[in-house]
Amino acid sequence: MAGAAAPKPGARIGARQETLAGYALVAVPMLFFLVLNIGTFFYAAYISVWKWNIRTGPVEFVGLRNFERILTDPVFQSAVKNTIYYTVIWVPLTMAVGLFLAVVVNQKIRGQTAFRAAFYFPAIASSAAITMLWIFLVSPYGLFNEVRGALGLNPLFQFFGYGPNENWIGDYRAAMNTVIVLNAWTTSGTFMLFYLASLQAISHEVYEAAAIDGADAWQAFWRITFPLLRPGHFFVATVGVIGGLQVFDQAFIAGSPNGDPANALMTIVLYLYNTLFIQINPGYAAAVGIVLFVIIFTATLIQRQLFGRTPGW
């Protein structure tokens, strides 16, 4: 065969062809990425320095005035505050629940697959449907308030200032926490899946060695599992923070485009939506998008510093 007679040039041609084929295959998604992600980013940056009409385009060059107005708008300030609060509470909470579920379903127990499916189910259900369901559950005369009343837990809630018929979504003091609990429930299944993959990457030999040294399950978890999950933590935390800073649909459904009640559910993306579709101010909305990009980019860089530079996935 030709290949056998002249192995070296043949191999070189093969490698070059392989490289070309590789680039060709990558080119298509790369093109989409460049146009739809990178291209739109620069276009948004361009729009953000204009007063812009959505139908006719640029109206007046305003320089950085959109950014000035954003940073001084009290509604935007509450949007940033709410979004950061949401992320800071929701990410660790969901990570903890997800990790707990992952460790549980990673045991050799009967019905393991059924549990995995059950915990993952809320993640694949429509977020609109599940938010509506949640609104009914936590309404003043809904299931949650009835159950805690029946269990005699009302004095505990009273201590924190919440009456027996608390309106968990309609009360601005409680609304964001209610959404956090909702999203921790729906997303913990996804986080469980990520952790499960990382858990199964940990070698059994490590646990065997620990068992020989006399470590109990608790020690094994904190001394072995938790530290060895470091790449998993980084991945879940990064994905979580990016998702958290972009929280939108639950806030939109529970709080309308206005972030009701009293801006309690106003998030950065909801604010962006509001400025584009209600105030019809595309230049300003593009500027909000740029600000959000800067916030997410900074948060991700900080996380890299905290969790290490070379994640192991």
Added chain:
Amino acid sequence: MRRLLTFGVAASLVFAACGAAASPSPGASAPASVAPETPGGSPEASPTAAGFDPNSISGSVTLGQWESSPAERSALASALAAFKVTYPKITVDQQTIAGDYRAQMITRFGAHNPPDIFYVNAEYAQDWIDQGFLQPLNDYAQQQGFDTSPFFKDYVNIFTGKDGTIYGLPKDGNTIAMAYNTDLVSTPPATLDDLISTAQSLKGQGSLKAPLCLNPGLDRGLAFIYAQGGSLLTADNSAQAIDAPESKAAVQWYMDLFKNGLGMTASDMGDGWCGEALGKGDAAIVFEGGWLLGYMQSSFPDVKWAFAEMPTGSSGSKVTISYTAAYGIGVDSANKDQAWVVMQYLTGPAGMAVWTGGGIAVPSRTDVPVPAGFDVIVKGAAYSKPGSGFMKGYNDVQKAFQDAFTKQITDKTYSADPVVAATVDAINKALSQ
């Protein structure tokens, strides 16, 4: 019988559609080029009498609309079927825009691809006019001799630009009235003082969570501000008037209803809106528009209730607020002439009678018969003030008022001052833009 009728009309629509589909669309040419102007004449005038003759136009039209209920769908279907009988040369392609109508329409305007004719809610009409999304209609109306005077003036004004150009024709209108449970309230309160005493006597009765179901914002609150001689804006809409003593007192009066346990929000009662609260017996008196009728008939047919006019306040004269929506044509709409033909029919006396005969909407014209059960609602149109659409950027004003108001009633501080202050800021900001 009615079902048979609908079937008949629908069948004729199908046949007619087959005939009209082949005729070419004349495109987006302005009516100015059609023929010289001729004054007078009704929409159904003889083909040669008018400068713009709707009967001579053929082609197809896309109609974009939101849909709030199956009843609305069948009412619109009846109206379009009747249109087809009058104008067999035009085919209407109805497109229900699901989800957030306003957001989707804005993306369509941005893509220069709006439907040919579409709903425009009063709430954002001034913003859409200002953005240049809507086609001026004066030329069409003049050349056809379409008379806009039978429309309630307040309704048309909302879709009129500052220079008097008309950008939309109101398809229907609604006013806010008082709806009360007749088992609990024998005579409806005629004044705001009566309202308070009625509410006080109802407090704690039966399954009531509160006597009144109230909205924590201007959506209903504005009616009570007007009733007590207050206002958001000065008479010429040029400056805020919410910090005037009467306005401030009215805001405080409204907030005290919450303070004294006479009123509660639908959300705090565990209901989606006040209509549900009336149906479920959570409240005895609510303030809603004509949409309540169809809802109560289908969801709570056993509850006994009635509409009454809004109670009169210290201003001494009857007042309420109105809500309306119009048909508009996009500047970028492809088939404007055909769209106008549809518009002049649906907002004309014949088309509007079919549409409002569907029992879910109330006429925006004085020359269309009032459908059964809507007498109080239509009566209100004679003395109502617009509940939205009277200023640009009103959403931000509503939001500022409601955010501050909600805070006061949640914190149980019940002070009108921060609400008024936040509203003043929002109005000044909206007026300066």
